[in-house]
Amino acid sequence: MPLSIRPAADADLPAITAIYNDAGVGTTASYDLEPVSLDSRRSWFEQRSRAGFPIVVAELDGRVIGYASYGPFRDKAGYAYTVEHSVYVARDARQRGVGQALMADLVSHARDRGVHVMIGVLDADNAASIAFHRRLDFAEVARLPQVGRKFGRWLDVVMVQLTLPVPEPD
Numbered sequence: 001m002p003l004s005i006r007p008a009a010d011a012d013l014p015a016i017t018a019i020y021n022d023a024g025v026g027t028t029a030s031y032d033l034e035p036v037s038l039d040s041r042r043s044w045f046e047q048r049s050r051a052g053f054p055i056v057v058a059e060l061d062g063r064v065i066g067y068a069s070y071g072p073f074r075d076k077a078g079y080a081y082t083v084e085h086s087v088y089v090a091r092d093a094r095q096r097g098v099g100q101a102l103m104a105d106l107v108s109h110a111r112d113r114g115v116h117v118m119i120g121v122l123d124a125d126n127a128a129s130i131a132f133h134r135r136l137d138f139a140e141v142a143r144l145p146q147v148g149r150k151f152g153r154w155l156d157v158v159m160v161q162l163t164l165p166v167p168e169p170d
Contacts, residue, residue, distance in 0.1 A: 003059070004058070005102060005104075005105045007054070007055070007057075008055040010042070015064035017037070023090070024088055029123065029129065031149075031155065051071070053070055054069060056069070058098045058101060060098075066089035067102070070110065073117075081166075084118075099132060115164060119161055124143060124156035130158060137162060139160060143156060
């Protein structure tokens with residue numbers, strides 16, 4: 001059965017939560033310090049869905065092995081055409097094109113909805129994530145030294161940006 005990318009459903013939330021707690025909380029891919037609960041992921045899912053933001057999952061052989069989403073970059077109206085994305089892949093499914101398939105779907109969704117800029121906020125020591133985004137034509141636009149703290153050390157952030165060619169909004 002080939003890899004499929006589809007909109008996330010409520011039934012996917014246990015897998016999404018597990019992937020996030022391993023890939024996000026268990027590493028510096030996210031600066032959350034404590035595991036998230038299924039209820040908090042459900043709230044996140046409902047908020048994103050109500051706001052019209054996508055959440056997609058990668059499924060292989062009936063198992064959710066990754067997910068991706070984007071949401072508001074900042075809450076000011078002038079940022080309406082800019083989003084911040086995230087993509088997480090289960091540990092045993094990394095380096096197999098899953099993240100790339102998820103991001104291709106997100107970028108297509110963003111283009112279709114008139115998003116002009118996609119932002120990624122990455123840990124500066126995460127060379128794999130930086131290289132992944134570079135392969136997808138994201139450009140490094142900022143480095144923020146020591147803005148996070150996790151695992152007993154200060155962490156630097158790299159911000160990457162993909163500018164999408166969309167018509168000028170009214």
